[in-house]
Amino acid sequence: MSAILALSSRSWCCGAGHKLSTVVHGQALFCSRRSIQLGLSANVDSKRLYLPSWIKHFVNCVKPRNKSLHQRHFSLKGNIKQTPSRLLVLTLGSGCVGVVTFIRTFSNHAHCEYKPKNRLSAYEETGNIPEPKLPWKEFFKLLLPDIWYLIGAILSALAVAILNIQIPLMLGDVVNILTKYTTESNGDFVQDIKAPALKLCYLYGFQGLLTFVYISLLGSLGERVATRLRKRLFESIITQDIAFFDTHKTGEIVNRLTTDVQDFKSSFKLVISQGLRSLTQTLGCIASLFIISPKMTTIMVIVVPTIIGLGSLIGSVLRTLSRKAQAQVSKATAVADEAIGNVRTVRAFAMEPKETELYNREVEQAAKLNQLLNVSIGAFQGLASVALNGIALGTLYVGGLLMSRNELKPGDLMSFMVAVQTIQRSLAQMSLLFGQAVRGLSAGARVFEYIQLKPLMPMTGGLTIPYHTMKGSIEFNGVTFTYPNRPNQVVLKDFSLKIPGGRIVALVGLSGGGKSTVAGLLERFYDVENGSITVDGINIKDLDPSWLRGRAIGYINQEPVLFATSVLENIRYGCPGATDEEVKEAAKLANAHDFITSFPDGYNTVLGERGVTVSGGQKQRIAIARALIKHPSILILDEATSALDAESERVVQEALDKIIKGRTVLVIAHRLSTIRDADVIAVMSNGVIAEIGKHEELKKKHGIYWELIKEQEKGVHQQEGFFTRQQG
Numbered sequence: 001m002s003a004i005l006a007l008s009s010r011s012w013c014c015g016a017g018h019k020l021s022t023v024v025h026g027q028a029l030f031c032s033r034r035s036i037q038l039g040l041s042a043n044v045d046s047k048r049l050y051l052p053s054w055i056k057h058f059v060n061c062v063k064p065r066n067k068s069l070h071q072r073h074f075s076l077k078g079n080i081k082q083t084p085s086r087l088l089v090l091t092l093g094s095g096c097v098g099v100v101t102f103i104r105t106f107s108n109h110a111h112c113e114y115k116p117k118n119r120l121s122a123y124e125e126t127g128n129i130p131e132p133k134l135p136w137k138e139f140f141k142l143l144l145p146d147i148w149y150l151i152g153a154i155l156s157a158l159a160v161a162i163l164n165i166q167i168p169l170m171l172g173d174v175v176n177i178l179t180k181y182t183t184e185s186n187g188d189f190v191q192d193i194k195a196p197a198l199k200l201c202y203l204y205g206f207q208g209l210l211t212f213v214y215i216s217l218l219g220s221l222g223e224r225v226a227t228r229l230r231k232r233l234f235e236s237i238i239t240q241d242i243a244f245f246d247t248h249k250t251g252e253i254v255n256r257l258t259t260d261v262q263d264f265k266s267s268f269k270l271v272i273s274q275g276l277r278s279l280t281q282t283l284g285c286i287a288s289l290f291i292i293s294p295k296m297t298t299i300m301v302i303v304v305p306t307i308i309g310l311g312s313l314i315g316s317v318l319r320t321l322s323r324k325a326q327a328q329v330s331k332a333t334a335v336a337d338e339a340i341g342n343v344r345t346v347r348a349f350a351m352e353p354k355e356t357e358l359y360n361r362e363v364e365q366a367a368k369l370n371q372l373l374n375v376s377i378g379a380f381q382g383l384a385s386v387a388l389n390g391i392a393l394g395t396l397y398v399g400g401l402l403m404s405r406n407e408l409k410p411g412d413l414m415s416f417m418v419a420v421q422t423i424q425r426s427l428a429q430m431s432l433l434f435g436q437a438v439r440g441l442s443a444g445a446r447v448f449e450y451i452q453l454k455p456l457m458p459m460t461g462g463l464t465i466p467y468h469t470m471k472g473s474i475e476f477n478g479v480t481f482t483y484p485n486r487p488n489q490v491v492l493k494d495f496s497l498k499i500p501g502g503r504i505v506a507l508v509g510l511s512g513g514g515k516s517t518v519a520g521l522l523e524r525f526y527d528v529e530n531g532s533i534t535v536d537g538i539n540i541k542d543l544d545p546s547w548l549r550g551r552a553i554g555y556i557n558q559e560p561v562l563f564a565t566s567v568l569e570n571i572r573y574g575c576p577g578a579t580d581e582e583v584k585e586a587a588k589l590a591n592a593h594d595f596i597t598s599f600p601d602g603y604n605t606v607l608g609e610r611g612v613t614v615s616g617g618q619k620q621r622i623a624i625a626r627a628l629i630k631h632p633s634i635l636i637l638d639e640a641t642s643a644l645d646a647e648s649e650r651v652v653q654e655a656l657d658k659i660i661k662g663r664t665v666l667v668i669a670h671r672l673s674t675i676r677d678a679d680v681i682a683v684m685s686n687g688v689i690a691e692i693g694k695h696e697e698l699k700k701k702h703g704i705y706w707e708l709i710k711e712q713e714k715g716v717h718q719q720e721g722f723f724t725r726q727q728g
């Protein structure tokens with residue numbers, strides 16, 4: 001549409017005024033890559049209007065020659081009646097095409113809605129979740145430390161806008177002098193043009209300088225705010241309750257830290273720079289218009305608000321669409337994150353094609369939504385462009401009429417048109433910014449949603465028990481527990497267990513009986529609903545959680561996770577202040593020193609992501625050293641050896657036997673042979689303790705424990721038979 005308009009306006013006029021048009025448009029644009037892509041058509045629009053040529057055409061039309069006023073009026077009408085009316089038809093026609101495309105794309109989308117029925121259902125957005133809103137108060141608090149950057153940027157952006165309002169007026173003065181010299185030859189042109197031309201030069205110079213100032217200030221402000229936002233978001237995420245991580249996917253969380261913060265930052269910068277500038281220019285230019293011609297301005301004041309109203313209506317549809325598109329991108333990222341994070345499992349099941357298919361499907365769905373969003377934004381901008389160009393044509397028509405009646409000077413019409421074009425460009429930029437602002441607002445709302453999420457459990461604060469007085473006795477009193485994400489399944493029902501200080505208590509039982517849940521509750525990963533858990537008689541809710549987890553309890557589970565750093569730092573993770581010697585001591589106790597020193601880089605050997613570059617047994621012993629270095633009074637061994645082969649199990653078990661001495665130990669084990677010597681064995685079934693006693697006592701009872709032993713012996717025999725058959 002704009003191309004047609006540009007071509008038509010070119011064909012109207014004789015091509016003069018290009019230089020002037022370049023100067024008028026020579027403003028620094030400050031957009032993100034995305035907004036430039038989105039805004040291409042809008043920017044092209046404004047660049048192709050060649051206003052001075054329009055004016056020249058009009059000046060030619062109305063220039064007093066040898067015609068009567070009536071003749072001039074008639075010829076003007078004839079000239080502008082045909083071409084602009086054709087243009088208006090074309091303009092409105094292309095606008096209709098835009099509307100039809102917009103509606104069709106929406107209806108197409110309704111047909112190809114994709115409903116995954118696989119593991120992706122975990123990422124499905126529940127339709128009833130209310131859209132988060134940006135908490136403005138919180139946001140301003142975050143801005144406060146850099147308020148001077150913001151004030152500086154706003155003031156310089158406003159100054160640029162005010163200069164932009166002045167420029168059309170100055171251009172009008174220049175054009176009036178130029179027009180004077182096209183009809184008369186007496187006078188000093190250089191002298192006459194000097195003052196307004198110099199003024200224009202100063203204005204352009206200042207405009208360039210201030211543009212540099214506000215862009216630099218905003219750039220710095222954006223980075224500082226985004227950094228603060230990321231820090232606060234990460235701190236909030238990492239301190240959330242474990243229940244939060246049961247219901248939120250890693251990819252989705254990471255997306256908020258990366259894409260959402262980035263989108264919010266870009267939008268914020270754009271809205272302050274271009275949005276504020278465009279708004280000021282629009283308001284300022286409207287004031288100028290009133291000064292130049294109140295008649296023409298009145299017409300504009302009626303038309304423009306109607307267009308803005310329609311724009312807001314379409315905008316609300318775009319907001320919903322943008323939210324859907326963002327959620328879908330998060331979903332695709334979450335799929336990739338899970339597949340890459342578990343690449344060994346994927347490889348082991350030869351699921352690469354399935355994972356690729358799954359990811360492709362999600363990415364395509366995201367692309368579809370984003371394309372729809374872009375098309376919709378395009379349609380929106382197209383319509384906005386139609387409206388704005390219509391305004392320009394209308395102004396030209398009315399202005400021409402006033403000129404033909406000598407009610408307006410050519411320079412004034414020039415000023416009016418440049419001001420109108422400034423308004424048009426500003427409005428086009430604002431419509432372009434709208435899409436970006438919508439994205440930014442919902443991205444910001446998503447970021448603040450997590451920042452404001454308050455965990456139910458504190459990270460610090462509460463009682464601590466001095467190391468030398470701590471006995472480590474533990475008591476579960478009538479504990480009832482349900483996982484927050486599965487409220488209908490009661491995992492522990494009135495569960496009671498006493499673990500005297502310095503004793504070893506083993507928890508055994510069928511899979512899913514609630515053994516790991518008991519360990520998790522002792523670590524206070526979750527709070528119990530009914531009953532209590534005490535350490536040395538103190539309810540763990542009254543104890544300092546960071547002391548409880550960081551000092552009092554050492555937790556070793558079946559699948560320890562190591563970090564992609566050196567062995568030394570991995571062990572030191574258990575006690576950040578530990579010396580190298582203390583790290584080595586802990587490694588020796590965990591039977592890890594020898595294999596660590598056999599690595600070419602020894603303790604400085606860097607482990608792969610999640611510790612993939614060491615064997616299962618080695619990983620487990622590094623994890624034991626990491627738990628030991630904090631000298632915990634209580635040890636939880638949750639299936640610590642069950643993932644290991646017989647040889648690794650033996651070495652790890654040796655290490656465990658050494659470290660459990662003098663500590664209160666809760667052992668959870670499947671292999672009953674490993675807990676025979678425990679002081680007490682508790683057999684769990686369906687969330688309660690079904691049997692309790694020593695190994696021999698329980699065996700004699702011929703109950704669940706005895707059944708479990710029989711089952712395991714049968715399994716061992718079957719395994720032995722299998723190997724014998726294989727060898728035979």
Ligand SMILES: Nc1ncnc2c1ncn2[C@@H]1O[C@H](COP(=O)(O)OP(=O)(O)OP(=O)(O)O)[C@@H](O)[C@H]1O
Binds near residue numbers: 510511513
């Ligand atoms: N994070 C969780 N969210 C919801 N339910 C859970 C969660 N973790 C475990 N459960 C459920 O709680 C019940 C007890 O699980 P738990 O892991 O404590 O059993 P377990 O006795 O340790 O099993 P296993 O011997 O197989 O490790 C199971 O039904 C399990 O599905």
